[in-house]
Amino acid sequence: MSLRTAGIVLMVIFWSVTGQDYGVTYTTHSICALKGSTVELSCTYKYPKKDKVTSTFWFTRKDSRGKFVSLRDDDDYKSRVKYNNDEPESRKTTEKRHFLTIGGVRESDSAKYMFRFITSSNKYFGNTGIRLSVSGLQVTFPSTVIEGQGVSLTCSPTCPLTDNSKLSYIWYKNGHLLTNEHNDLNLHTVIGDADNYSCAVKGREMLRSPEFTLNVRCVQFHILYFVILQQHLFN
Template identity: 45%
Template structure:
């Protein structure tokens, strides 16, 4: 039995559950507190903020380890920021890696003494890979397209048998009967690189 994975292109958009944290005129509002995304995919994180009157904002940025993500060598060429006139601030991360699992926070800096604010605890992101788990009985085999966390947005799982699409379902399970030399692999709809299981 062999398992392998490669890059993917799924874009994950977060829900609209607001998380507001703040004091004395400061706040950062995230659209979600947590997300589970697939390795190799692209994710957008969203927030907005407020700050005390009399201050002028000089710098804003997303970070995981104090350093602005755009200056972090681990994210070089993979992050972009976008702001709009409605105070929406988006962090896009492409080609996600499992080591990108972290709490992502937004920081606001103004021109006043002590004019700094970090939106804690941020957005907790877990990055997972697809794996195929096999359960066998004397009459059947069940394959499970597995991840280490529950994927955001309830994805559709696709199963292929000898490169032919045999099932698309919200369930990650696929069962077959009798022993076979066929090749199986699963994918999440919108992703071009599945987990492969050659069951023998």
């Protein structure tokens, strides 16, 4: 009875020490990026001083054999990713930062990205990861648009961008470029014809939002004529 209890205590102590000596901490939990942009993910990782790091990589999935697939070896990523340590291996530190850069992100890149490192005596990865959402553009507008009134159209990503600074937007009406460079397009007076609108970010004109048709509701005026007939009676 006492031997079994001792074994359990030793196991608890072992896992406690392992968890303290190895670790991955991500700089953020989630990122929203615009389709076509370049994204940088980063983390810090630590390991015991006695260990030597032999491999570091980022991944999103396992292969059919249950092996983690480095993005550098993944056909969907390998031409677009770059790994970088901010500290040379020669520095005697057991806590380092690691960066992942993904160029030209696609909507299919939306996934959880995790970092894994292998040392001379252990393998470890941070399972919380960073959730990347890749956004296209969408145009929002009022549900009812009445002829003769003004209307505001808004170009926005499908999720709040992590870096939304210095973006210039461009608008298209029936395929023709408009001069407006803001995410809001104000139409002061709309007429009854249906026009097609779309938007894009300047510099990424090939990645337009889906085109939508602005249907304008006509107001019908009903004019009532009252005819008063007067009858003159002559005696």
